[in-house]
Amino acid sequence: MTARDAANAALDSSVEGIATDAATAAELFAVVDLLDGQPMLRRSLSDPSSTPAARAGLAKRLLAGKVSDTAIEVVGSVVQSPWRSANAMVGGLERQGVRIALRASAAGGQLERVEEELYSLARTVDSDPELGAALRSLAYPLEGKRDLVARLISGKVDPVTAQLASRAVRARRRTFPLTIESYLQMAADMAGQKIARITVAQPLDEAQEARLKAALVAQAGGAVTLQIHVDPKVIGGISVAIDDDVYESTVAARLEDARRQLINL
Structure with a gap:
């Protein structure tokens, strides 16, 4: 420490x-x-x-x-x-x-909902270049940015999610998504959980997600929060990162490994 x-x-x-x-x-x-x-x-x-x-x-x-x-x-x-x-x-x-x-x-029993909503909002900003640019712009006033985020989530999220989203606009961790990520890490630490950052080519159904969570809990030796990102570029398989450990089994990763091996021949 x-x-x-x-x-x-x-x-x-x-x-x-x-x-x-x-x-x-x-x-x-x-x-x-x-x-x-x-x-x-x-x-x-x-x-x-x-x-x-x-x-x-x-x-x-x-x-x-x-x-x-x-x-x-x-x-x-x-x-x-x-x-x-x-x-x-x-x-x-x-x-x-x-x-x-x-x-x-x-x-109030709403922490899991707040975590899910914050993660979803961070992914939305990350995947929208115009929205991300607006929130990063030094020319755009802070209150204007907060209004922008408030309109995006109005009536759709828990009050604590809305409150923290408004704070994250200040981006003390360089960007809005990174600041949200720091909040999620705080929540995980407070709950004694690890965060598993998962990338898949297609959305998981409830049964698949449950099986994955059970396997990761066994692997991590304790409670795990899943943050699932769907990225078609991975083609197939799954990538999981817990702390500094990365478990990579995507088709894209295997193709990249093959390409590197060919280059080094």
Whole structure:
């Protein structure tokens, strides 16, 4: 575990001890938006020359009466942690908002639905060049991008999915799909699951998916979440990636291996 991972784990543990809900996540996202637009304020809240208690006190004075005491407590935990930069601190605060939203979804029995909807949305953006370009464009305003995504999913998804999709537009992980991927990894980690990224030439039916999941659970030695991508270019067979392990048995891969062997003769 890296020092950064250890710091995140310590902060996660601290925030998990606070009684939060979906409303807390919404308040934290509002604070993130405020800090994104106030460089001096975010520098003050992450100033390494100030004591952790002083930074938490500043956050409490600034936010008192504007958000709940619970949200202030979470912000206090975040700003007391050491950060390499003000922007990293804001990203850390948003990360806690995402985790709180996912925990609220899990408590309501909707986490699996949210994961499936987020994955489907990321694939939609990935497969639509115009939509992806619009969400990447620096010339397109953030609120315009959020409106674009909101229209795409309006009335079709769980409220937490809509909330997290709106946050992902900010693309702190470089692109919208990569940011969604980071959310899905958080959800899997929280549920003690591994993510199996699967590519097939044709959609699997329910029985095929169930058999595949059972085999992967046995292979991974624990719970597995399936992320299935249909790509006709693989021709046939299946490709599975779990963590750094890739299991490749597609026709396209075998043809590519044959081509490489011929080249090297």
